[in-house]
Amino acid sequence: MLRGARSRFGDAEPVERALPGGYPLTSVGPLDVVVAGVGPAAAAAATATALALAASASPGYGLAVSSGIAGGFAPTAPIGSVVVADTIVAADLGAQTPDGFADVTELGFGRVRYSCPAADPVARALREAGRPTAVGTVLTVSTVTGSAERAAELLGRHPGAVAEAMEGFGVAEAASGHALPVLELRTVSNAVGPRDRGAWRIGDALDALAAVYAKLPYATLVG
Numbered sequence: 001m002l003r004g005a006r007s008r009f010g011d012a013e014p015v016e017r018a019l020p021g022g023y024p025l026t027s028v029g030p031l032d033v034v035v036a037g038v039g040p041a042a043a044a045a046a047t048a049t050a051l052a053l054a055a056s057a058s059p060g061y062g063l064a065v066s067s068g069i070a071g072g073f074a075p076t077a078p079i080g081s082v083v084v085a086d087t088i089v090a091a092d093l094g095a096q097t098p099d100g101f102a103d104v105t106e107l108g109f110g111r112v113r114y115s116c117p118a119a120d121p122v123a124r125a126l127r128e129a130g131r132p133t134a135v136g137t138v139l140t141v142s143t144v145t146g147s148a149e150r151a152a153e154l155l156g157r158h159p160g161a162v163a164e165a166m167e168g169f170g171v172a173e174a175a176s177g178h179a180l181p182v183l184e185l186r187t188v189s190n191a192v193g194p195r196d197r198g199a200w201r202i203g204d205a206l207d208a209l210a211a212v213y214a215k216l217p218y219a220t221l222v223g
C-alpha cells in the first residue's frame with residue numbers, strides 16, 4: 001500500500017511489525033509492504049486487515065498494489081520483463097457450462113474485473129528508466145497454468161492478457177471495499193504454458209522487482 005508521498009524514503013530504516021492474524025508489515029517511506037501469501041483469498045485477507053487497521057490513519061493509503069512474480073504470455077511479456085495491469089481479471093471465478101466457461105458476472109452474481117487507473121504513469125516511468133514493460137490485463141488464477149492448451153484458452157477469452165498470477169483480484173476486492181484504487185505490478189519469472197519448473201527465474205524476477213520499486217513515480221501516484 002502507498003501512503004502520501006510526503007513520507008519520503010530518505011535514510012529511514014524500514015520498520016517492521018505484525019498485523020493481527022500474523023501478517024508481517026514493513027513500512028519504508030511511502031510504502032507499507034504486507035506479506036500476504038499465495039492465492040486470492042490470502043491476498044484479500046491480508047490486504048483487508050491492513051486497510052481496516054489504517055482506516056482512520058492520516059495520511060491514509062492512496063493506492064493498493066499487488067506485487068510479486070508472474071507468468072508472462074509470449075511474446076508480449078518475456079522472462080525478466082515488467083507487467084503492469086491496466087485491468088485485473090479473476091479468470092477462473094465462475095462455472096463450467098455446456099457452452100464453456102461462464103464467469104460470475106455472466107452468471108449474475110458478482111464482478112470479475114477491476115480497472116487500474118495508475119497503470120499508464122507507472123508504465124511510462126518504468127519505460128523511461130529502461131525497463132521493458134508490458135501493460136494489459138493481468139489474470140488472477142487459482143491454479144498455475146501448465147499446458148499450451150490452457151494458455152491458449154485463457155488468451156482466447158482474454159486477448160489483452162499480458163500475464164497471470166494468483167493474488168491481484170484478492171487485493172482488488174479488498175481495496176474496493178475501502179474505495180481505494182488498485183494496481184498490479186509484477187516481474188515475469190516464467191512463461192505461461194507447458195510446465196517447465198527448471199525454466200522459472202524466481203530470484204532474477206525478485207531482483208528486478210526490487211529495482212522497479214526504486215523507479216516508481218511515487219509523487220504522481222499518491223500526491
Ligand SMILES: O=C(O)c1cccc(C(=O)CC[C@H]2O[C@@H](n3cnc4c(=O)[nH]cnc43)[C@H](O)[C@@H]2O)c1
Pocket residue numbers: 037038039068069070071072141143144145164165166167189190191192197
Ligand atoms: O510448481 C512449482 O514447483 C512452484 C515452485 C515455486 C513457486 C511456484 C508458484 O506457483 C509460485 C506462485 C506465486 O508466483 C506467482 N506466479 C508466478 N508465476 C506464475 C504463473 O505462471 N501463474 C500463476 N502465478 C504465478 C503467483 O502470483 C504466486 O504468488 C510453483
